[in-house]
Amino acid sequence: xNARKITLLGPQGTNIFILLIFxxxxxxxxxxxxxxxxxxxxxxxxxxxxxxxxxxxxxSIIVFFLLTYxxxxxxxxYANILFFIVVGLLGSLYxxxxxxxxxxxxxxxxxxxxxxxxxxxxxxxxxxxxxxxNLNKGILIALIFGTVLLINFQPDLGTALIxxxxxxxxxxLSNIKLRYVSLLLxxxxxxxxxxxxxxxxxxxxxxxxxxxxxxxxxxFSAELDFSQSQSRLLISSGGLFGQYFAAENIEKIFVxxxxxxxxxxxxxxxxxxxxxxxxxALWGLLxxxxxxxxxxxxxxxxxxVIAGFIALLSFxxxxxxxxxxxxxxxxxxxxxxxxxxxxxxxxxAVIFGITNRIFIENNITI
Amino acid sequence: MFLNKRYNLFALFLIGFFIYIVSxxxxxxxLSRDTALSAIDNQTTxxxxxxxxxxxxxxxxxxxxxxxxxxxxLFLNLRKIDDNNIEIYEQFIQYNFPDLDQDDFNKLFIxxxxxxxxxxxSTFSALERxxxxxxxxxxxxxxxxxxxxxxxxxxxxxxxxxxPTSDDFDEFPHSKNTxxxxxxxxxxxxxxxxxxxxxxIIFKGSEILEFTPxxxxxxxxxxxxxxxxxxVKESLLQGIELANENEDTKDEVIRSASIVxxxxxxxxxxxxxxxxxxxxxxxNGISNQDFEQLNRVQAFNNFAIQGLYPPGSVFKVxxxxxxxxxxxxxxxxxxxxxxxDCKGSLSFGFDDGSQQVYQDWKEDGHGRVNLSSAMQQSCxxxxxxxxxxxxxxxxxxxxxxxxxxxxxxxxxxxLTNIDLPFERNGIxxxxxxxxxxxxxxxxxxxxxxxxxxxxxxxIIGQGAITVTPIQVANAYKTLLTSTSSSPYLNxxxxxxxxxxxxxxxxxxxxxxxxxxxLVTNKNGTAYAAFEVMGxxxxxxxxxxxxxxxxxxxxxxxxxxxxxxxxxPQHVVVTVVEEGGSGSAIAAPISRRIIQHLISSELxxxxxxxxxx
Numbered sequence: 001x002n003a004r005k006i007t008l009l010g011p012q013g014t015n016i017f018i019l020l021i022f023x024x025x026x027x028x029x030x031x032x033x034x035x036x037x038x039x040x041x042x043x044x045x046x047x048x049x050x051x052x053x054x055x056x057x058x059x060s061i062i063v064f065f066l067l068t069y070x071x072x073x074x075x076x077x078y079a080n081i082l083f084f085i086v087v088g089l090l091g092s093l094y095x096x097x098x099x100x101x102x103x104x105x106x107x108x109x110x111x112x113x114x115x116x117x118x119x120x121x122x123x124x125x126x127x128x129x130x131x132x133x134n135l136n137k138g139i140l141i142a143l144i145f146g147t148v149l150l151i152n153f154q155p156d157l158g159t160a161l162i163x164x165x166x167x168x169x170x171x172x173l174s175n176i177k178l179r180y181v182s183l184l185l186x187x188x189x190x191x192x193x194x195x196x197x198x199x200x201x202x203x204x205x206x207x208x209x210x211x212x213x214x215x216x217x218x219x220f221s222a223e224l225d226f227s228q229s230q231s232r233l234l235i236s237s238g239g240l241f242g243q244y245f246a247a248e249n250i251e252k253i254f255v256x257x258x259x260x261x262x263x264x265x266x267x268x269x270x271x272x273x274x275x276x277x278x279x280x281a282l283w284g285l286l287x288x289x290x291x292x293x294x295x296x297x298x299x300x301x302x303x304x305v306i307a308g309f310i311a312l313l314s315f316x317x318x319x320x321x322x323x324x325x326x327x328x329x330x331x332x333x334x335x336x337x338x339x340x341x342x343x344x345x346x347x348x349a350v351i352f353g354i355t356n357r358i359f360i361e362n363n364i365t366i
Numbered sequence: 367m368f369l370n371k372r373y374n375l376f377a378l379f380l381i382g383f384f385i386y387i388v389s390x391x392x393x394x395x396x397l398s399r400d401t402a403l404s405a406i407d408n409q410t411t412x413x414x415x416x417x418x419x420x421x422x423x424x425x426x427x428x429x430x431x432x433x434x435x436x437x438x439x440l441f442l443n444l445r446k447i448d449d450n451n452i453e454i455y456e457q458f459i460q461y462n463f464p465d466l467d468q469d470d471f472n473k474l475f476i477x478x479x480x481x482x483x484x485x486x487x488s489t490f491s492a493l494e495r496x497x498x499x500x501x502x503x504x505x506x507x508x509x510x511x512x513x514x515x516x517x518x519x520x521x522x523x524x525x526x527x528x529x530p531t532s533d534d535f536d537e538f539p540h541s542k543n544t545x546x547x548x549x550x551x552x553x554x555x556x557x558x559x560x561x562x563x564x565x566x567i568i569f570k571g572s573e574i575l576e577f578t579p580x581x582x583x584x585x586x587x588x589x590x591x592x593x594x595x596x597x598v599k600e601s602l603l604q605g606i607e608l609a610n611e612n613e614d615t616k617d618e619v620i621r622s623a624s625i626v627x628x629x630x631x632x633x634x635x636x637x638x639x640x641x642x643x644x645x646x647x648x649x650n651g652i653s654n655q656d657f658e659q660l661n662r663v664q665a666f667n668n669f670a671i672q673g674l675y676p677p678g679s680v681f682k683v684x685x686x687x688x689x690x691x692x693x694x695x696x697x698x699x700x701x702x703x704x705x706x707d708c709k710g711s712l713s714f715g716f717d718d719g720s721q722q723v724y725q726d727w728k729e730d731g732h733g734r735v736n737l738s739s740a741m742q743q744s745c746x747x748x749x750x751x752x753x754x755x756x757x758x759x760x761x762x763x764x765x766x767x768x769x770x771x772x773x774x775x776x777x778x779x780x781l782t783n784i785d786l787p788f789e790r791n792g793i794x795x796x797x798x799x800x801x802x803x804x805x806x807x808x809x810x811x812x813x814x815x816x817x818x819x820x821x822x823x824x825i826i827g828q829g830a831i832t833v834t835p836i837q838v839a840n841a842y843k844t845l846l847t848s849t850s851s852s853p854y855l856n857x858x859x860x861x862x863x864x865x866x867x868x869x870x871x872x873x874x875x876x877x878x879x880x881x882x883x884l885v886t887n888k889n890g891t892a893y894a895a896f897e898v899m900g901x902x903x904x905x906x907x908x909x910x911x912x913x914x915x916x917x918x919x920x921x922x923x924x925x926x927x928x929x930x931x932x933x934p935q936h937v938v939v940t941v942v943e944e945g946g947s948g949s950a951i952a953a954p955i956s957r958r959i960i961q962h963l964i965s966s967e968l969x970x971x972x973x974x975x976x977x978x
């Protein structure tokens with residue numbers, strides 16, 4: 001065991017690759033946000049986006065290292081408790097003051113906590129534990145369905161959808177019969193449209209809000225949402241190499257929530273198509289590294305957790321980019337480790353921390 | 367059981383997704399980039415401006431006189447209104463704003479290219495506001511509400527704001543971007559200081575892209591003292607009531623003005639003009655009926671700077687100064703001590719042989735008067751004698767208009783350039799003016815033009831001369847302090863308001879103070895009005911004026927007072943249109959104001975005596 005101990009950074013060392021790629025993503029996020037501060041850089045001001053992100057990043061790095069102290073056995077033991085805590089937090093959101101008609105955050109002064117960000121990670125751990133123990137999948141499906149409904153009512157359609165997708169993917173990877181997964185997928189899609197129909201007819205039912213309906217109606221009427229048409233233009237003006245390196249100066253156009261959900265547009269504007277390829281290649285590199293666990297580890301829990309994380313991060317990236325370029329309606333999901341936001345950063349740090357520990361326990365340090 | 371084979375399938379599925387997205391991005395960033403760039407070029411935005419809160423106005427004790435508060439208002443984005451949804455919005459607005467009258471309601475929907483204010487929603491609950499916001503075309507922004515904390519009391523000084531018209535656009539180009547522009551008073555004069563920077567709402571089509579909040583305008587502090595202002599208005603109202611009780615003319619006395627000016631600086635301590643109005647009425651839109659009613663009584667005129675009256679005997683101070691400075695006394699006299707015998711009338715022959723008789727206001731005459739007692743008792747004969755002397759000495763020469771030149775030098779016939787809009791300058795008539803009028807306004811003058819009789823009239827402030835109360839106040843200030851300047855309200859007024867040296871000898875100032883003091887003491891024309899002050903009257907001074915008006919109109923009542931002859935601080939000028947004798951009405955009003963200025967006990971305005 002001592003041979004693995006290469007740094008002070010955890011009781012059993014750390015995986016250099018995962019640590020470096022984690023820090024590198026954070027650095028890209030800082031650089032992108034720096035361009036959005038009109039190159040003003042850091043200021044001692046809670047409203048300065050770069051300052052906020054640096055503070056969130058420090059918290060995330062601390063969380064990353066703390067998580068390497070948590071053994072996978074313990075994580076597996078706590079999986080059920082964590083799940084019910086998260087469900088409780090999601091439920092208690094209903095007692096908070098709605099903001100812009102939405103109950104999605106706990107207001108803690110200068111920062112807000114968005115529990116649904118953590119719910120995503122914990123549901124992966126919970127489902128991995130459940131599937132690796134080969135328990136009754138009917139109960140699992142019911143539990144996750146209930147949680148998804150709870151998140152949808154906040155309302156937070158984006159998170160609800162991504163949890164559904166991740167859950168279905170993990171189910172697919174278990175020994176469940178494929179036709180059940182197809183049946184589940186079909187039921188889910190039909191339920192979605194039924195809710196949509198009910199929501200548009202009955203004003204008082206809060207299953208799908210007017211806001212969501214108008215978003216979706218806009219989408220199905222093939223007319224691009226205004227913010228999406230703007231972000232699309234912003235991405236286009238990035239070109240092959242990006243405006244950050246170009247001499248020509250294209251007048252900046254307005255994109256709403258440019259620092260959070262639409263930050264990918266700003267990244268694409270600054271660093272162009274090659275910048276996007278580079279960013280996605282980094283994620284691809286990470287995923288292909290993670291895949292090693294699936295062949296090396298003997299523990300099904302490890303495999304389900306890693307596969308769940310890959311699904312979670314991939315779907316989040318796919319859905320975020322699709323939103324920003326206008327392929328799907330606006331859902332309000334951040335880009336992992338790029339968007340400004342404490343809850344999102346820390347929850348991704350949890351993913352990297354757990355992954356790091358899994359690698360260490362499987363004797364993979366590079 | 368984790369199935370690795372299924373994972374490979376799943377990974378392929380994810381890779382497929384990523385490839386699709388990357389190819390889509392390649393199309394966006396490379397293949398169709400030029401189309402996007404031209405689309406960006408064709409994108410135009412336009413801007414709607416949100417009125418900024420105006421700067422506050424404070425009095426000399428830092429009392430807030432005017433302020434702006436930001437209150438939430440419902441706005442209607444008319445670019446999102448079409449024939450399909452207009453009914454919904456009409457119903458919503460009618461239901462939530464029942465006070466909105468039909469005209470305003472219809473006007474809302476006329477310009478389909480704008481943001482329109484529907485109404486103030488500061489009384490709406492959070493839930494009601496949220497309900498409104500569920501409709502796409504409704505927006506909530508803060509809009510400034512101007513509030514005048516002292517209502518009528520400051521109406522003419524502070525003025526009021528209103529929606530800009532095309533005239534305002536010419537005068538203040540920035541008013542195109544605001545819904546509030548100063549229409550009168552300080553609000554107008556200091557429009558550029560008080561108005562802030564409007565907020566900007568940037569539109570792209572019907573969508574709002576960006577909102578920059580407005581920035582408040584700069585505050586101004588003025589020399590007005592609101593406590594004094596209260597006393598001045600009270601005193602004027604008492605005086606008007608008194609005048610109405612004692613008048614037998616059919617016209618009711620309603621118009622009057624009073625000014626308190628700091629003689630050492632030229633700062634206005636109080637300025638009241640009656641009738642007044644409540645500027646807060648303009649904020650929510652004044653009704654036509656109310657406006658017409660106020661307009662009929664000329665409530666919007668600030669008579670302190672716009673009222674044009676013949677000054678009567680308060681104008682004698684000009685010839686008093688001329689006599690001293692030029693050594694030009696009644697014929698045969700060569701000092702202020704020399705006396706003439708006033709028998710109540712003056713008769714003299716003109717060059718054409720005709721005989722003219724001028725009757726003094728006191729039929730049995732003032733007896734033997736010198737310059738001091740002529741001032742004290744307002745003896746017309748003594749001043750007519752001066753006029754005769756001027757006429758006989760200078761008629762037809764360069765110096766013929768020496769009296770007018772003295773008057774103009776003291777600021778009569780010219781704007782004082784006080785920091786208020788719409789000031790009027792009045793007229794000091796002379797031969798030139800009359801010649802011009804024989805052509806342009808023949809109804810006003812005799813065909814013979816300027817005659818000796820006109821100078822006789824002018825020297826006692828009668829005839830064609832008109833002055834404003836502020837000119838009178840400023841002229842007395844000039845003579846009492848040997849400095850001339852424009853009066854001002856804004857304590858940070860520009861250099862134009864600085865004091866300039868005016869050549870008056872200390873000896874003359876002492877004479878003037880002494881003689882003004884005689885007016886308010888025994889045998890003076892204002893003695894009856896000031897008697898109530900007892901020994902405190904020993905240090906005050908003043909000059910009465912009673913100006914005759916043509917036709918049926920009653921006399922204009924004037925008084926100029928100083929609060930202390932030993933150490934003058936304030937000059938008080940009061941005029942009551944058709945108030946009657948200056949000694950009877952304007953003097954006791956001013957006396958009560960002076961009582962306040964020297965912190966003496968206030969006694970009610972009581973009828974003085976009829977003189978002049």
